[in-house]
Amino acid sequence: MALDLTHEGIAFPLARPAEVARSGLKRALDIIVAGGLLALFAPLFAFVALMIKIDSSGPVLFRQTRTGLGGRRFTILKFRSMTVMENGGQISQATKGDQRVTRVGRVLRALSIDELPQVVNILKGDMSLVGPRPHALSHDEMWAKSVAGYDARFRARPGLTGYAQVRGFRGEVLEPAEIQSRVDADNYYIDNWSLGFELKILLLTVPLMLHDPNAY
Numbered sequence: 001m002a003l004d005l006t007h008e009g010i011a012f013p014l015a016r017p018a019e020v021a022r023s024g025l026k027r028a029l030d031i032i033v034a035g036g037l038l039a040l041f042a043p044l045f046a047f048v049a050l051m052i053k054i055d056s057s058g059p060v061l062f063r064q065t066r067t068g069l070g071g072r073r074f075t076i077l078k079f080r081s082m083t084v085m086e087n088g089g090q091i092s093q094a095t096k097g098d099q100r101v102t103r104v105g106r107v108l109r110a111l112s113i114d115e116l117p118q119v120v121n122i123l124k125g126d127m128s129l130v131g132p133r134p135h136a137l138s139h140d141e142m143w144a145k146s147v148a149g150y151d152a153r154f155r156a157r158p159g160l161t162g163y164a165q166v167r168g169f170r171g172e173v174l175e176p177a178e179i180q181s182r183v184d185a186d187n188y189y190i191d192n193w194s195l196g197f198e199l200k201i202l203l204l205t206v207p208l209m210l211h212d213p214n215a216y
Helices: 024-040 042-055 103-110 118-124 137-146 150-155 176-191 195-210
Strands: 003-007 010-014 061-067 073-079 128-130 159-161
Touching: 024 042, 024 118, 024 128, 024 195, 042 073, 042 103, 061 137, 073 118, 118 159, 128 195, 137 150, 137 176, 150 176, 159 195
Parallel strands: 128 159
Antiparallel strands: 003 010, 061 073
């Protein structure tokens, strides 16, 4: 039996959680690795927070509502990298050379450091190390109507990284085929999940943190 996710009066069906979302082994890996990253990078977090405050006015953390496992809403955490704090029905994707991105923010985004606070989301159970990247609610609403299999992404917890990302499907969406490729990769991961597949994606993520042409 499908679930319904409703946003501003528009509903679309959601499949029930897949094996990847029910695995105790995956959840244990999430907790161990996310807890270790939080402890390891605590000094970096403090340094980044200081740089953000020095560079521009506004909060250190960016919070935005996203859709998680089974259509449940949660608040995602990021280091603030822009001068604006969009959340709601109209959200613009970041583009290459986006003037909203701060000086410190450009470095954070290039190295994916802005995403690191999501280890807290992982520890809370909102997210996982690996899974479909969560999108803004307005994008969920738009793409659910036009992208085949989009709703099936919610069978798993959203991830800090994902199969789509290590395959290069990241950054600004310029045409429908690009988001379809991401969704297809997300659903392939969900349907073919294994611990080995999980570890492979994590290993492939490491070099992308140092250089990813689609990170901006």
